[in-house]
Amino acid sequence: MSSAAAEINRSDRWERAVPVYxxxxxNGFFIGLSVLVLxxxxxxxxxxxxxxxxxxxxNDAYGWGIWKTFNVMVLTALGSGAFAVxxxxxxxxxxxxxxLMRMALLTxxxxxxxxxxxxGIDAGRPWNFYxxxxxxxxxxxSPLAEVAICMSIxxxxxxxxxxxxxxxERLWYxxxxxxxxxxxxxxxxxxxxxxxxxxxxxxxxxxxxxxxxLMLLAGERVHPLWQSPLLPVLYLGAATxxxxxxxxxxxxxxxxxxxxxxDMDVLDEAARITAWLIFVxxxxxxxxxxxxxxxxxxxxxxxxxxxxxLEVLLIAIGGxxxxxxxxxxxxxxxxxxxxxxxxxxxxxxxxxxTLAFRPNPEALYFPATVEILVSxxxxxxxxxxxxxxxxxxxxxxxxxxxxxxMASYFRFRRPYIRWTGYFKYGFFxxxxxxxxxxxxxxx
Amino acid sequence: xxxxxxxxxxxIAKAGVPAAVAVTVGTETLKAETIPVPSAAVGLxxxxxICIGCKACVAACAEANDTPPDTRGDALHQxxxxxxxxxxxxxxxxxxxxxxxxxxxxxxxxxxxxxxxxAGCPFQAxxxxxxxxxVNWTAEKCIGCRYCxxxxxYHIPRFQWAGFNPRVTKCELCSHRLEKxxxxxxxxxxxxxxxxxxxxxxxxxxxxxxxxxxxxRYYQDRVYGELDNGGTQALYxxxxxxxxxxxxxxxxxxxxxxxxxxxxxFYQYFAxxxxxxxxxxxxxxxxxxxxxxxxxxxxKETGLRAQI
Numbered sequence: 001m002s003s004a005a006a007e008i009n010r011s012d013r014w015e016r017a018v019p020v021y022x023x024x025x026x027n028g029f030f031i032g033l034s035v036l037v038l039x040x041x042x043x044x045x046x047x048x049x050x051x052x053x054x055x056x057x058x059n060d061a062y063g064w065g066i067w068k069t070f071n072v073m074v075l076t077a078l079g080s081g082a083f084a085v086x087x088x089x090x091x092x093x094x095x096x097x098x099x100l101m102r103m104a105l106l107t108x109x110x111x112x113x114x115x116x117x118x119x120g121i122d123a124g125r126p127w128n129f130y131x132x133x134x135x136x137x138x139x140x141x142s143p144l145a146e147v148a149i150c151m152s153i154x155x156x157x158x159x160x161x162x163x164x165x166x167x168x169e170r171l172w173y174x175x176x177x178x179x180x181x182x183x184x185x186x187x188x189x190x191x192x193x194x195x196x197x198x199x200x201x202x203x204x205x206x207x208x209x210x211x212x213x214l215m216l217l218a219g220e221r222v223h224p225l226w227q228s229p230l231l232p233v234l235y236l237g238a239a240t241x242x243x244x245x246x247x248x249x250x251x252x253x254x255x256x257x258x259x260x261x262x263d264m265d266v267l268d269e270a271a272r273i274t275a276w277l278i279f280v281x282x283x284x285x286x287x288x289x290x291x292x293x294x295x296x297x298x299x300x301x302x303x304x305x306x307x308x309x310l311e312v313l314l315i316a317i318g319g320x321x322x323x324x325x326x327x328x329x330x331x332x333x334x335x336x337x338x339x340x341x342x343x344x345x346x347x348x349x350x351x352x353x354t355l356a357f358r359p360n361p362e363a364l365y366f367p368a369t370v371e372i373l374v375s376x377x378x379x380x381x382x383x384x385x386x387x388x389x390x391x392x393x394x395x396x397x398x399x400x401x402x403x404x405x406m407a408s409y410f411r412f413r414r415p416y417i418r419w420t421g422y423f424k425y426g427f428f429x430x431x432x433x434x435x436x437x438x439x440x441x442x443x
Numbered sequence: 444x445x446x447x448x449x450x451x452x453x454x455i456a457k458a459g460v461p462a463a464v465a466v467t468v469g470t471e472t473l474k475a476e477t478i479p480v481p482s483a484a485v486g487l488x489x490x491x492x493i494c495i496g497c498k499a500c501v502a503a504c505a506e507a508n509d510t511p512p513d514t515r516g517d518a519l520h521q522x523x524x525x526x527x528x529x530x531x532x533x534x535x536x537x538x539x540x541x542x543x544x545x546x547x548x549x550x551x552x553x554x555x556x557x558x559x560x561x562a563g564c565p566f567q568a569x570x571x572x573x574x575x576x577x578v579n580w581t582a583e584k585c586i587g588c589r590y591c592x593x594x595x596x597y598h599i600p601r602f603q604w605a606g607f608n609p610r611v612t613k614c615e616l617c618s619h620r621l622e623k624x625x626x627x628x629x630x631x632x633x634x635x636x637x638x639x640x641x642x643x644x645x646x647x648x649x650x651x652x653x654x655x656x657x658x659x660r661y662y663q664d665r666v667y668g669e670l671d672n673g674g675t676q677a678l679y680x681x682x683x684x685x686x687x688x689x690x691x692x693x694x695x696x697x698x699x700x701x702x703x704x705x706x707x708x709f710y711q712y713f714a715x716x717x718x719x720x721x722x723x724x725x726x727x728x729x730x731x732x733x734x735x736x737x738x739x740x741x742x743k744e745t746g747l748r749a750q751i
Contacts, residue, residue: 016750053604063592090730124587124609131566141707144590145565198723216702217563217594
């Protein structure tokens with residue numbers, strides 16, 4: 001019994017990342033997203049000419065709209081997987097999580113890249129960004145300078161470099177003539193990896209907390225349930241469990257959509273860490289509110305209390321579902337747990353700048369249609385990038401079976417693939433390269 | 444015998460721990476926390492009890508700063524309801540419904556001694572002049588992030604929402620007129636002397652003299668801006684509570700000093716981040732070596748190329 005269970009477990013083990021072949025890149029969903037991206041790009045051109053007023057609901061009281069408060073503040077928290085999962089895997093040596101690293105790096109890169117693009121569009125005078133190359137012109141103590149500078153450097157250097165291996169790997173498999181060159185580049189890259197990976201943890205740690213520090217300067221205009229000296233810590237903490245949810249949840253969803261086996265060893269490990277992060281974070285959040293004496297405002301009958309309880313309940317229920325799924329091995333409750341806790345975290349990250357920001361009693365902000373369309377368009381850009389990357393590069397973890405399936409698929413659909421040496425070994429371990437000999441793997 | 448690179452790095456890191464902690468925790472007072480008053484600080488003194496609400500200062504401000512009159516209200520009169528992209532100075536009316544004392548209030552930049560807008564401004568587009576203490580805006584450095592509109596506790600800087608080349612509008616105490624030896628536009632036309640211009644210490648003395656001469660006339664017998672928010676260069680006297688005039692009670696500590704204390708300490712000389720970085724590199728070098736070894740073992744087992 002136990003050996004059979006172990007066997008089943010083994011066939012589900014995520015052995016390596018495998019591209020999602022057998023599913024076309026361009027389908028109805030993809031075209032719909034592309035249309036959204038196109039609309040957003042056209043509207044962006046209009047925004048650059050007309051200014052921010054005509055296209056957005058921003059006003060003198062609410063100087064920041066959803067482009068900053070949602071696409072940057074919220075979505076980069078979801079995209080902190082490279083930071084949170086990476087620290088767990090590389091610094092705390094949770095080795096099982098290495099299976100999720102490529103997903104984490106890709107989602108992070110896309111979330112940051114799309115956020116930064118929109119940040120440039122949201123800025124009223126983006127041509128002055130060139131000051132970023134003169135460090136002596138920075139205002140070193142400004143949280144916003146910290147965010148702007150650190151985020152751009154992070155996305156353009158460590159995060160981009162960490163995403164290079166899947167690209168190199170594709171080149172390696174693409175044509176056997178490229179292999180020596182690719183291997184040289186890989187060797188050089190690996191030499192710099194410790195410094196790059198360390199930067200990839202230090203920088204997001206700095207800017208994700210500084211995102212919270214942004215609203216410290218707003219003082220009492222942020223509702224007391226959110227305004228706290230601990231905002232930087234809580235923002236960073238929310239980013240960690242949200243990004244675990246994003247990485248593991250997205251991976252589960254992909255496995256479901258593209259019919260791949262799920263390695264419950266890895267997913268359990270991720271769920272355990274996420275549940276702990278959630279409970280510690282919730283404890284810190286409630287403790288902070290009680291120590292500051294703001295707990296009373298949570299029982300006022302107003303929208304702030306409503307948002308607060310929605311957020312706390314979503315995160316708590318998500319945490320409990322994740323914890324329970326560890327015992328029941330119920331994939332559904334695990335997935336729902338990730339979704340709920342991440343949604344709660346999104347509300348938390350969205351609140352201080354928007355839902356709980358009260359510049360004056362009369363002020364109102366609701367995003368304009370164009371604003372929402374552009375925001376959606378840049379989210380779609382990230383999803384489009386994700387779909388292309390997952391289907392063309394080895395990102396999504398899979399059981400070994402998947403690799404062999406892909407090999408048979410290609411032998412059938414594109415017989416010439418053997419010229420490239422893409423699949424050295426066939427399903428039965430035969431060496432498919434020219435002049436190769438029959439070989440059973442493991443011999 | 445010779446020191447290896449690893450020993451060197453760990454040695455430096457070990458020595459760095461106490462140094463960085465000392466820098467972070469031991470930095471008791473930073474520049475902005477002990478706020479210096481600029482040597483030649485000039486400012487405004489506005490006395491709400493004398494103001495008759497004629498709005499001559501509003502028109503004079505627009506003229507002095509060469510901005511078109513804001514007639515968007517009724518397409519005829521220059522009557523902005525609040526500060527906006529064409530209005531650096533505005534007269535507002537506080538009139539309680541119960542019929543008790545009403546008051547006009549002149550709103551313009553307070554020119555804080557420790558301005559929150561400048562503390563948040565990423566590339567120092569908002570900058571406090573070290574001599575006159577005027578908080579100026581530089582178009583060439585502004586990226587249009589609108590953080591100043593969020594951070595200013597008095598809600599003064601306003602962003603121009605229309606057009607491809609937006610500007611931030613705020614009172615700059617008519618710096619261009621000061622250079623020519625002229626007074627700011629608003630103070631040069633005030634018929635009752637409700638707003639006067641001068642060096643900050645002189646204005647402070649004058650305000651205290653007025654309080655002394657007519658006790659009970661002024662709210663709390665206090666000058667708003669002497670200590671509030673770390674001190675401001677625009678000073679206010681009023682017979683109604685300052686909060687009703689849009690001047691919140693912020694306490695004697697400035698907003699940046701209050702809220703960014705730990706942020707400032709953490710990034711002081713970049714000591715703590717640098718130390719963290721050195722530690723992370725060490726840990727990751729070890730993890731990477733172990734991980735690569737495992738991958739290559741697995742590669743031998745499966746015959747499939749290792750993925751890092």
